[in-house]
Structures are given as C-alpha cells and as structure tokens.
Amino acid sequence: MNWEVVIGLETHTQLSTRSKIFSGASTAFGAEPNSQTAPVDLALPGALPVLNRGAVERAIRFGLAIGATVAPLSIFARKNYFYPDLPKGYQISQYELPVVQGGRVSFVVEQAGGAVTKTIRLTRAHLEEDAGKSLHEDFVGLHGEKSSGIDLNRAGTPLLEIVTEPELRSSAEAVAYAKALHGLVTWLGICDGNMQEGSFRCDANVSVRPLGETRLGTRCEIKNLNSFRFMQQAIDYEVERQTALIEDGGTVIQQTLLFDPDRGAHGETRPMRSKEDAHDYRYFPDPDLPPLVIAPEWIERVRAAMPELPAAMRERLTTDHGLSAYDAQTLTATKDVAAYFDAVVALLGAGHAKQAANWIMGDVSAAVNERGGDWSSPPIDATTLAALIDRVAGGRINAKQARTLFTELASGGVASPSSANPRAGGFEARLVDLDALIAERGLEQISDSGALEAAIDDILARSPAQLADYRAGKDKLFGYFVGQAMKATGGKADPQQLNALLKGRLAG
Numbered sequence: 097m098n099w100e101v102v103i104g105l106e107t108h109t110q111l112s113t114r115s116k117i118f119s120g121a122s123t124a125f126g127a128e129p130n131s132q133t134a135p136v137d138l139a140l141p142g143a144l145p146v147l148n149r150g151a152v153e154r155a156i157r158f159g160l161a162i163g164a165t166v167a168p169l170s171i172f173a174r175k176n177y178f179y180p181d182l183p184k185g186y187q188i189s190q191y192e193l194p195v196v197q198g199g200r201v202s203f204v205v206e207q208a209g210g211a212v213t214k215t216i217r218l219t220r221a222h223l224e225e226d227a228g229k230s231l232h233e234d235f236v237g238l239h240g241e242k243s244s245g246i247d248l249n250r251a252g253t254p255l256l257e258i259v260t261e262p263e264l265r266s267s268a269e270a271v272a273y274a275k276a277l278h279g280l281v282t283w284l285g286i287c288d289g290n291m292q293e294g295s296f297r298c299d300a301n302v303s304v305r306p307l308g309e310t311r312l313g314t315r316c317e318i319k320n321l322n323s324f325r326f327m328q329q330a331i332d333y334e335v336e337r338q339t340a341l342i343e344d345g346g347t348v349i350q351q352t353l354l355f356d357p358d359r360g361a362h363g364e365t366r367p368m369r370s371k372e373d374a375h376d377y378r379y380f381p382d383p384d385l386p387p388l389v390i391a392p393e394w395i396e397r398v399r400a401a402m403p404e405l406p407a408a409m410r411e412r413l414t415t416d417h418g419l420s421a422y423d424a425q426t427l428t429a430t431k432d433v434a435a436y437f438d439a440v441v442a443l444l445g446a447g448h449a450k451q452a453a454n455w456i457m458g459d460v461s462a463a464v465n466e467r468g469g470d471w472s473s474p475p476i477d478a479t480t481l482a483a484l485i486d487r488v489a490g491g492r493i494n495a496k497q498a499r500t501l502f503t504e505l506a507s508g509g510v511a512s513p514s515s516a517n518p519r520a521g522g523f524e525a526r527l528v529d530l531d532a533l534i535a536e537r538g539l540e541q542i543s544d545s546g547a548l549e550a551a552i553d554d555i556l557a558r559s560p561a562q563l564a565d566y567r568a569g570k571d572k573l574f575g576y577f578v579g580q581a582m583k584a585t586g587g588k589a590d591p592q593q594l595n596a597l598l599k600g601r602l603a604g
C-alpha cells in the first residue's frame with residue numbers, strides 16, 4: 097500500500113514587542129522568575145487587559161507579507177482550561193474571527209529531481225497571549241524540598257499563531273516551510289526567531305492516508321517542536337508509527353503527542369493527553385476587550401513602511417542578476433545575509449552578482465557557520481569582500497590567493513584592511529588597503545607570459561618521463577604539469593593563462 101503523508105503546521109511566533117500583549121510588563125527573556133508580572137498577568141481580581149498596539153501592527157505586517165486579508169474587525173475570545181501556569185483559568189486568544197485570514201507562503205524544497213518551489217495556503221494567523229512556565233526540574237522550594245515552581249514572566253507575552261492548511265506532504269516540506277516562515281517573520285522584524293528561547297515553536301499535525309484518497313486521515317498533533325531537526329525526526333517517526341499501525345489492522349486515535357529526542361534511534365513521540373476538541377474549551381468573546389477594529393488607513397500606513405520582501409528579492413535576483421532559484425533562496429534565507437549580498441553587489445555592480453553569490457554561499461557562509469551562523473556580523477565586511485572580488489576580477493590576484501587572503505582576514509590573522517582605518521570610508525579607500533596587503537604578502541598574480549613560459553620550460557625539462565607518457569596519450573598528466581607550474585610560481589600563476597601556455601607548449 098502506498099501512503100500519502102498529510103501535515104498541517106501551527107507555529108507560535110513570539111512578537112517582538114517590548115511589553116506584553118495586555119499589560120505593560122516587560123517581555124525580556126531570562127529575568128528572575130516572576131519579576132516581570134503586572135496585575136493582569138497575575139490574574140488579580142479587577143485587573144483589566146489593554147491591547148498592545150505594537151502587537152496588532154506586527155500582525156498586520158505579517159498579513160500583508162503573505163497576501164492575506166487583514167480583518168477590519170476581529171474578536172478576542174476566552175479559551176478556558178485549567179493549568180497551574182494559567183492563573184486566569186483562560187487564555188485570551190482569537191477564535192472565530194482572527195486578525196489575519198488566508199494568505200500563502202512559498203518555499204523551495206529539495207527533492208530527488210532537484211529543487212522545486214512549492215506554495216501552500218495558510219488558514220489564519222491569530223493574536224493570543226502566552227501562558228507562564230512550570231519549573232519542574234531541580235526546582236528547590238522555600239524549605240529546600242524538591243518541588244515545582246511557576247514563573248509568570250512569560251504569561252501575557254504576545255504570540256501570533258500561524259496555521260497552515262493541511263497541504264504539506266513530507267517532513268522535508270514541513271521543514272522547508274518552517275524555515276521559510278522563520279526567515280519571513282525575522283525579515284519583517286516581528287519576531288526575533290530565537291528558537292532556543294522559544295520565540296518560534298511549531299506544532300505538527302500529522303496523518304496518513306492511502307494514496308488517491310481525498311478524505312483526511314485521523315491526525316496526531318506533536319507539540320512544541322523548537323528545532324528544525326526535531327521537527328523532521330518527529331514527523332518521520334510519527335509517519336512510520338501511523339502507517340505500521342494501520343497496516344497491522346489498527347486505527348490511529350487522535351491525540352496530542354510530545355517528541356522525546358533522547359528515546360530510540362532518532363527520537364520518539366509519546367502521548368501527552370487525548371486530543372481535546374474546540375468545544376471542550378468553551379470559547380466565548382472576552383467581555384473585557386472590545387472588538388479589534390483596524391481602519392484601512394492603518395493598514396495602508398503599515399504597507400507603506402514594509403521592506404522589500406524575500407519573495408520580491410528572489411524575483412529580483414533571478415530576473416535581474418540571472419541567479420538560480422536555489423541561489424536566490426539561499427541568499428534570502430535571512431534578512432542579514434540578503435543585506436550583506438546587496439551591499440557587496442552595490443559596491444561591485446550587477447555584473448559581479450554571480451561572483452558575489454558564489455563567495456557568500458561558499459567561503460563566507462562556511463566561516464559564518466563556524467562562528468555560530470550569525471550573519472549580522474559577518475567575518476569580513478561587505479566592503480572588504482567586494483574589494484577581494486574586484487581584485488580577482490581585475491586579475492591582480494587569482495582565486496586561490498583570494499581564498500587564502502579571505503581565510504586570513506576572516507580569522508582575524510591580520511588586521512582587516514578596512515578596520516585599519518575605520519574612518520577612511522568608501523570602497524576606494526579600503527581597496528588601497530587591500531592592495532597594500534596583497535603587495536606586502538607578495539600575492540600578485542603572475543600573468544607575465546615570459547615568467548610563466550620560463551616556469552613551464554623548467555618543469556618540462558625536469559619531467560622527461562611524464563612528458564613522454566603525456567605525448568603517448570596519457571592526457572591526465574596535464575593536471576600534473578599545471579600543478580607543478582603552480583607550485584613553482586608559489587600558487588600565483590594566472591590559471592587561465594597558465595593553461596593556455598601549457599597547452600601550446602605541449603602541443604608543440
């Protein structure tokens with residue numbers, strides 16, 4: 097039997113407001129427990145919620161970015177349930193009328209036949225408050241006893257819950273979507289994207305059905321996946337479990353699962369609770385909050401302040417710069433890498449976009465990843481990278497020497513020419529510094545044909561056996577001669593010229 101995998105994701109993105117969604121308490125992460133709690137967050141009797149305008153503005157931004165309808169009127173509702181970290185006994189959320197309705201997200205997913213672009217529809221995105229946190233592990237009570245504690249600092253933190261239609265068809269698609277969404281919300285500046293701190297966490301709803309079946313199978317929901325790797329593992333495990341269960345004659349029961357990465361070979365899911373239905377929550381409009389009315393003028397003001405979106409930039413990179421869809425996706429994965437690319441190309445001119453892309457996705461990316469993946473402070477600044485590319489394009493150094501220089505500059509082994517005089521400013525001023533470094537290191541490319549010919553003659557004279565073999569048809573030895581000549585010139589030969597001269601000499 098062939099099975100089709102069906103996945104829908106619900107993503108909780110913590111909005112980057114300084115204060116909470118219904119109170120003035122700070123949302124800063126990592127403070128002393130219960131030090132950031134206003135009366136509303138503590139559910140003190142009589143305390144009333146007041147909606148944070150910044151949270152709404154961020155929801156509007158998101159809605160516009162995904163081409164959704166920003167509802168002119170939406171309603172806050174009470175979602176009732178009991179849990180120690182929820183002192184009110186209900187969470188304020190949006191239910192029947194969410195602020196963002198519909199919309200689409202596109203992403204590139206690697207498949208057997210190559211990278212393809214897929215677009216899925218979103219159901220909705222609604223504003224809600226986060227709950228507090230229960231501290232179970234190693235928590236020592238007032239009298240030194242082992243106990244559990246409640247930290248309400250997170251209670252009332254603004255969340256935008258983003259819900260997809262059940263249109264994802266594999267764990268790879270789910271991860272690609274989640275990465276694209278993460279890229280988008282951080283690009284828009286509405287979420288800091290910090291997954292370790294829980295600013296971006298996903299619930300994956302997973303079901304399977306026989307290929308060709310149009311009705312949905314029974315789903316299970318895996319809660320709180322806070323890394324892309326765990327998401328992939330959890331979905332793969334769940335798909336295996338459900339298909340094996342059905343093939344053995346069993347039926348999937350709808351439930352809520354937790355993923356435990358430390359169990360089994362690649363982690364396992366296990367039941368957390370039976371799945372509750374919407375009616376269990378006894379949703380009703382919160383009488384403490386008026387309907388949220390968003391005037392068209394507000395939407396237009398937000399629209400006017402929108403940055404260029406990743407999708408538009410990808411279009412620009414493929415159309416104007418002739419880059420591949422894959423390159424465009426990689427270069428727009430985060431706002432920081434996109435800004436870095438744009439800065440380098442702005443200095444060099446569009447004609448060098450492909451070189452800039454190759455450098456950024458190659459050596460620069462490797463160096464950034466070694467340093468923890470933060471593109472906001474790249475290992476060499478855009479100006480220095482542009483200068484390096486310019487010196488290769490202009491023939492002053494060859495690509496290999498440029499990479500050596502890059503490694504040295506990136507590791508801080510030499511003072512970056514641009515940091516030598518940070519006030520000098522401008523591409524030209526720094527270019528001169530890089531030139532000075534090239535001269536000082538003696539890295540200039542040798543493209544003088546006399547010097548290269550001399551080196552070639554010398555090598556051929558010292559390699560009679562290889563020369564005979566080559567002439568007898570061992571073509572592969574060409575690489576040997578190139579290598580020897582490169583070595584003789586200290587790696588500085590202009591590779592194209594060297595190839596051409598060598599071919600000429602060997603043919604003669």
Ligand code: ADP
Binds near residue numbers: 102104259301313314
């Ligand atoms: P809740 O989880 O709060 O009950 P919904 O019923 O709206 O909410 O569904 C939440 C998510 O589950 C959505 O992303 C939706 O696409 C997805 N989903 C719903 N049914 C299925 C199914 N049978 N298989 C996989 N995903 C599903």
Ligand code: MG
Binds near residue numbers: 106317
């Ligand atoms: Mg759910």
